[in-house]
Amino acid sequence: MQFIDLKTQQQAIKPELDRRIAAVLAHGQYIMGPEVAELEQVLASFVGVKHCITVASGTEALLIALMALGIGLGDEVITSPFTFAASVEVIALLGARPVFVDVEPHTGNIDARLIAERINDRTRAIMPISLYGQLADMEAINALAADHGRIPVIEDGAQSFGALRHGRRSCGMSTVGCTSFFPSKPLGCYGDGGALFTDDDQLAQAAREIRVHGQSKRYLHTRIGVGGRMDTLQCAIVLAKWPRFAWELEQRHALGARYTQQLAELAHAAVVNSDEVGHPLGGLRSLALAPGNRSVYAQYTVLTPRRDHVREELNHAGIPTAVHYPIPLNEQPAYRQFGAEAETPVAHWLAEHVMSLPMSPDLSQDEQQRVVEHLSEALAMVTA
């Protein structure tokens, strides 16, 4: 069994892949070819925003979003420490300071109630991460940002493309939304790729210029930029996957719901209460789906007692698992300078207990059944 099965998908879309790749080879416009604009139109309309700007990766999308907002030396960006390093490295690279706010124990997303006390006159952006495929409390975050003089909100939607919150799409609920087409993300290409989404014309124009070395036209560099384009072939790969994506989202939703239901039958409770943080876990828990959310389950993640032992048992049984993330960023050597571990006890606690199970649209019900059975056995073994 694979942690993420991309082979079945490839077989299913092979004719369309071949057709799309052949078209690029035939026209030969490997950089900024027609597939780039085609993909941008398709994705902007799906997300429900005016502008989509494809870029070289999810990391580049975040970097360009911060640059387009003019964020730099001495500025502060509020974000979560419980994420992939890319979310935070781009802030630090620009000379700005990541300000770490703790996460919710039941979702792992930034705790909107803790943001206000960290806002000051250096705050230039709030960057919630849509962890594992589910959006944070965007309504509360947007309201806070509006109340404090329209602070821009940047959604790191690298794991959540296609997710919904109260009927609105990930990447379309904030000043700017960023996603990644890394192969294992919910919508992936066959290399690196990413995109920014915004309704703001000026921000879109800035992002378009920054991705081509700050050029407003050829050899006129009006701002400092980067080499940040997504290549035509990678855009063609995403276009080849696009007709199947709606079905894949349905599959993700159904598989996620099935895991939740079956695991709840194994465990004593399905939801983590905040007062349990810091105490030993009594049993296995799925992370919760917050009200109004439709997750894309980039990862299906549970909290388990004796996590490393359970993983070992599952590994013996041929069930691959992963840990996203074993160490919060404010406890990492490179980022400790920006915040103390003690400020984010929930992130620390989650990092000790999270475990992600095999998940992809092509995971079969039989495979899922095997995961649940082996997990049940592993739990019985390590807690005996």
Ligand SMILES: *Cc1c(COP(=O)(O)O)cnc(C)c1O
């Ligand atoms: C994957 C990921 C990124 C970076 O995307 P790349 O395309 O790999 O650069 C950023 N943030 C989060 C939360 C991610 O999961």
